[in-house]
Amino acid sequence: SQQGEEDPQALSIQEGENATMNCSYKTSINNLQWYRQNSGRGLVHLILIRSNEREKHSGRLRVTLDTSKKSSSLLITASRAADTASYFCATPLGGGSYIPTFGRGTSLIVHP
Amino acid sequence: GAGVSQTPSNKVTEKGKYVELRCDPISGHTALYWYRQSLGQGPEFLIYFQGTGAADDSGLPNDRFFAVRPEGSVSTLKIQRTERGDSAVYLCASSSLTGVGGELFFGEGSRLTVL
Numbered sequence: 245s246q247q248g249e250e251d252p253q254a255l256s257i258q259e260g261e262n263a264t265m266n267c268s269y270k271t272s273i274n275n276l277q278w279y280r281q282n283s284g285r286g287l288v289h290l291i292l293i294r295s296n297e298r299e300k301h302s303g304r305l306r307v308t309l310d311t312s313k314k315s316s317s318l319l320i321t322a323s324r325a326a327d328t329a330s331y332f333c334a335t336p337l338g339g340g341s342y343i344p345t346f347g348r349g350t351s352l353i354v355h356p
Numbered sequence: 357g358a359g360v361s362q363t364p365s366n367k368v369t370e371k372g373k374y375v376e377l378r379c380d381p382i383s384g385h386t387a388l389y390w391y392r393q394s395l396g397q398g399p400e401f402l403i404y405f406q407g408t409g410a411a412d413d414s415g416l417p418n419d420r421f422f423a424v425r426p427e428g429s430v431s432t433l434k435i436q437r438t439e440r441g442d443s444a445v446y447l448c449a450s451s452s453l454t455g456v457g458g459e460l461f462f463g464e465g466s467r468l469t470v471l
Binding site: 277279285286287288292332334337341343344345346347348349 | 360389391396397398399400401404412447449458459460461462463464465
């Protein structure tokens, strides 16, 4: 089963533009994570935001969390061609389990 | 090595054969996860180990799938009587945190193709 779903499924932008991806989930969570996956590679952890946090920054990444709307967003500012990848949000399985479960991801293409 | 290591990186087998996929987690990580990822999809949870024991195997699709972690480090995912639908990338991840859903460190995956 999966909790989170990313939106949009695909995003194509020019280098230098900002990219925004959204994640919606169904049940209460204690944290939400964002991961990145380059084609043919494993996932790499980007950022974890806890349920009592509303916003978190890491370099060019900004993550927000709205627990009332059960949604999160990942903003990549001043995108680069190297940001081309799939981005996934991960939320706990629920029902007392903290096992991270993933949505289908957003495929981001940044054109140089 | 410093990261999670998975072998083989690629495995091609025939329908009905038995397959083993190995995961060597980051040293000291007690939590180990197996996921399966099909093309265009996100990772699908299979099984979670805390130490040597399978704490949650609710994601295993059927009894052809089995995983072990006998010494609390290396884990092996075993698939019996493989079917074409088993073709996917099998990802392993480890974590130093348990019970709180901490950061996962992923391997590069084992791509399984069942002909």
